[in-house]
Amino acid sequence: MSKYLLETEGLTKTFPLADGSSVHAVENVSIQVNHSETLAIVGESGCGKSTLANLVCRLLDPTSGRVKLNGEDITSLNTTAMRPYRREMQMIFQDPYASLDPRRTVGDSVSEPLLIHGQAKRGAELQDRVASLFSKVGLQEDDMERFPHQFSGGQRQRVCIARALTLAPKLVIADESVSALDVSVQAQVINLMMDLQDEMKLSYLFITHDLAVVERMAHRVAVMYLGQVVEIGPRAAVFENPTHSYTRKLLDAAPIADPRQRRERPLLTGEIPSPRWPKGEAPQLVNLVEVGDGHLVAKE
Secondary structure (H helix, E strand, C coil), X not given: CCCCCEEEEEEEEEEECCCCCEEEEEEEECCEECCCCEEEEECCCCCCHHHHHHHHCCCCCCCEEEEEECCEECCXXXXXXXXXXXXXXXXXXXXXXXXXXXXXXXXXXXHHHHHHCCCCCCCHHHHHHHHHHHHHCCCCHHHHHCCHHHCCHHHHHHHHHHHHCCCCCCEEEEEXXXXXXXXXXXXXXXXXXXXXHHHHCCEEEEEECCHHHHHHHCCEEEEEECCEEEEEEEHHHHHHCCCCHHHHHHHHHCCXXXXXXXXXXCCCCCCCCCCEECCCCCCXXXXXXXXXXXXXXXXX
């Protein structure tokens, strides 16, 4: 078994534009996710979090760099060669309603990966396996015959979690998977995901802008700014000793629920710099230096 379940090396994604300029969405990102670990990727909208997630699960091809799953380089594999690795990693998207076919029952949607990958045949076996998955995520067997519009947002996300688990993956990539939910429902879904992680030994790559969620469930945190990781380390180290100026601003801007602890805080102001660069130009690569045990920060 490889030391890391997921590893990226210098992962870069550039989108060329018609005028010769290019958008540097992800730039030289090297991260590792350990077995049974949650690594949270945080940052503002447009920092490259979702692009990174799409590169990791090969929905996008990188401009350069490598993606390794359990030590195997999957960067250049074609659709056929990627097929077995698809079973090892699954994705949960932000909008559960858009993720489900409104014309199909949720039971059919959850069973589809099993049929595509030849893991089960139609009949009692398939029915039992899907019913077991529904039970795992807190839904009833009768719910299998219902359609997506008949569920609440939290229930739909539970259906999407069940579908992501059908092939017993080792890695689940959650792209803002709880951000559209009410706070109380969000807490229930987070607790469910943490319970499933313990039960099934899952690893999560958790993409979010919500620092409260990160503090609740992440083991390690990577902070992205303009496509690059500027700080990465254990959750406690990043939250208690934020070293990069951008990390400090993110934490200072986070809301505080207790009014007795409210204070005047410097908020993030001004426009976010554009990741678009003229032809022949590119951003300067950051250099991460270790400031603590496993805590790395970009030089400023």
